[in-house]
Amino acid sequence: MAGVLYLCPTPIGNLKDASERVIETLSSVDLIAAEDTRNSLKLMNAFDIHVPMTSYHEYNKTQKAITLIEKLKEGTNIALITDAGTPAISDPGEVLVDMCIEEGIKVTSLPGPCACIVALTLSGLSSRRFCFEGFLPSDKKERNAVLEELKIEHRTVILYEAPHHLVNTLSQLRDTLGEDRRIVLCRELTKKFEEAVRTTIGEAIAMYEDKEPRGEYVLVVEGIDRKEEEESRKNDWVSIDIESHMKIYTDKGMDKKEAMKAVAKDRGISKSEVYKALL
Ligand code: SAM
Numbered sequence: 001m002a003g004v005l006y007l008c009p010t011p012i013g014n015l016k017d018a019s020e021r022v023i024e025t026l027s028s029v030d031l032i033a034a035e036d037t038r039n040s041l042k043l044m045n046a047f048d049i050h051v052p053m054t055s056y057h058e059y060n061k062t063q064k065a066i067t068l069i070e071k072l073k074e075g076t077n078i079a080l081i082t083d084a085g086t087p088a089i090s091d092p093g094e095v096l097v098d099m100c101i102e103e104g105i106k107v108t109s110l111p112g113p114c115a116c117i118v119a120l121t122l123s124g125l126s127s128r129r130f131c132f133e134g135f136l137p138s139d140k141k142e143r144n145a146v147l148e149e150l151k152i153e154h155r156t157v158i159l160y161e162a163p164h165h166l167v168n169t170l171s172q173l174r175d176t177l178g179e180d181r182r183i184v185l186c187r188e189l190t191k192k193f194e195e196a197v198r199t200t201i202g203e204a205i206a207m208y209e210d211k212e213p214r215g216e217y218v219l220v221v222e223g224i225d226r227k228e229e230e231e232s233r234k235n236d237w238v239s240i241d242i243e244s245h246m247k248i249y250t251d252k253g254m255d256k257k258e259a260m261k262a263v264a265k266d267r268g269i270s271k272s273e274v275y276k277a278l279l
Pocket of ligand 1: 013
């Protein structure tokens with residue numbers, strides 16, 4: 001019978017957050033695939049787990065997945081862990097899970113610590129609808145495209161960031177979302193110096209003018225307010241006169257009546273106001 005792949009979340013700062021089920025699973029599998037075996041040794045020692053480990057990380061994730069799948073097919077039960085938190089969330093794992101599913105191997109995911117959920121629930125921002133962006137792409141073009149998308153995101157946005165990139169990311173968020181947007185900087189979650197600074201993007205940047213960011217961060221950013229979005233859309237059009245605005249639509253093939261309707265909607269005014277301005 002084929003083995004099972006167990007996705008095991010590990011503590012993000014507090015050893016007591018390892019669940020009984022995770023410890024039990026890690027102790028009973030045949031092999032543990034870990035992002036950094038040396039780093040995970042601390043966890044193994046803390047829980048007296050003596051199961052062979054093998055590395056599974058960003059740089060061997062496809063090749064090593066093939067080897068692990070062969071073992072799973074032979075009946076080896078494998079647990080996947082990363083340095084901290086839930087495997088496959090901004091961590092290697094997604095590729096292995098996908099390949100296991102393709103091969104018909106059973107995958108099961110244990111619930112447990114995940115920095116983005118801890119931060120969201122702690123933030124006090126709306127958790128009814130949220131989106132997780134993880135780390136913004138490092139490629140400039142891709143990064144700008146994502147930032148542009150965030151400009152019109154209504155849901156609460158969760159981002160991961162390393163301390164040495166924090167100020168740069170905050171500056172880009174300010175340039176895209178404005179300095180008044182609410183943000184919660186969640187730092188060192190579940191650790192001794194855990195903090196959640198509820199502020200605005202502008203104030204967050206000012207905060208780090210004379211001190212260096214330290215520790216691990218999750219940024220929770222408020223989504224755009226519908227009214228604010230409407231205002232900013234209207235303001236985009238104010239820079240051109242109504243005649244040029246009409247021309248954009250008539251050039252697209254709209255008749256005058258349709259164009260007037262579209263212009264009125266964009267500018268948040270009535271059709272008769274557009275008509276009067278054209279006269
Ligand atoms: N898989 C992990 C999870 O479930 O959250 C995330 C791994 S990702 C490589 C590491 C990032 O998660 C860090 O750069 C930071 O943004 C966030 N993170 C992890 N632990 C954290 C903590 N204790 N406090 C704040 N952020 C943390």
